[in-house]
Amino acid sequence: xxxxxxxxxxxxxxxxxxxxxxxxxxxxxxxxxxxxxxxxxxxxxxxxxxxxxxxxxxxxxxxxxxxxxxxxxxxxxxxxxxxxxxxxxxxxxxxxxxxxxxxxxxxxxxxxxxxxxxxxxxxxxxxxxxxxxxxxxxxxxxxxxxxxxxxxxxxxxxxxxxxxxxxxxxxxxxxxxxxxxxxxxxxxxxxxxxxxxxxx
Numbered sequence: 001x002x003x004x005x006x007x008x009x010x011x012x013x014x015x016x017x018x019x020x021x022x023x024x025x026x027x028x029x030x031x032x033x034x035x036x037x038x039x040x041x042x043x044x045x046x047x048x049x050x051x052x053x054x055x056x057x058x059x060x061x062x063x064x065x066x067x068x069x070x071x072x073x074x075x076x077x078x079x080x081x082x083x084x085x086x087x088x089x090x091x092x093x094x095x096x097x098x099x100x101x102x103x104x105x106x107x108x109x110x111x112x113x114x115x116x117x118x119x120x121x122x123x124x125x126x127x128x129x130x131x132x133x134x135x136x137x138x139x140x141x142x143x144x145x146x147x148x149x150x151x152x153x154x155x156x157x158x159x160x161x162x163x164x165x166x167x168x169x170x171x172x173x174x175x176x177x178x179x180x181x182x183x184x185x186x187x188x189x190x191x192x193x194x195x196x197x198x199x200x
Contacts, residue, residue, distance in 0.1 A: 058200040064095030067196040074163030079103035085122035088168025091199035096166040106139035111149040150186025169198035
């Protein structure tokens with residue numbers, strides 16, 4: 001992927017944090033000046049420390065996080081954006097710009113029955129103008145409906161062959177999502193799905 005490893009000159013650069021007794025402490029030290037945290041799928045759904053590492057990364061450090069799934073070459077294929085106009089979705093898109101620029105095409109997914117038009121601006125034209133201004137191109141709108149927003153969006157991304165799925169995370173309170181579930185949980189549980197870039 002042409003990423004330079006270790007200390008020295010040049011960018012982009014990668015720092016590898018090895019699994020240790022206190023991975024959260026290692027993460028806290030490294031994330032301060034990191035543009036993106038990459039976590040393997042096995043660190044997202046496990047119990048105890050593994051499962052909490054993702055929550056800490058997104059909620060405490062508010063670091064954009066890529067859940068790596070499949071082959072890296074899949075990131076050059078189609079990408080999907082779950083767009084609801086929320087601050088979380090906006091941060092995810094901004095963080096994903098370099099990856100979206102590599103994609104062969106972009107699908108902008110909206111679950112229309114769950115959009116909150118009172119507090120957000122889910123206008124796809126506005127998102128496309130932003131993407132175009134950053135040299136990414138424009139996305140194809142895909143309107144969806146269904147009672148389980150997360151499952152509907154994840155299935156739509158998979159059916160379009162997306163290698164990257166960009167979404168805001170934990171738009172509702174984390175307690176509510178833990179108790180009742182939520183779109184973020186659906187995205188994370190889709191272990192066979194595309195690589196997932198989340199931001200809170």
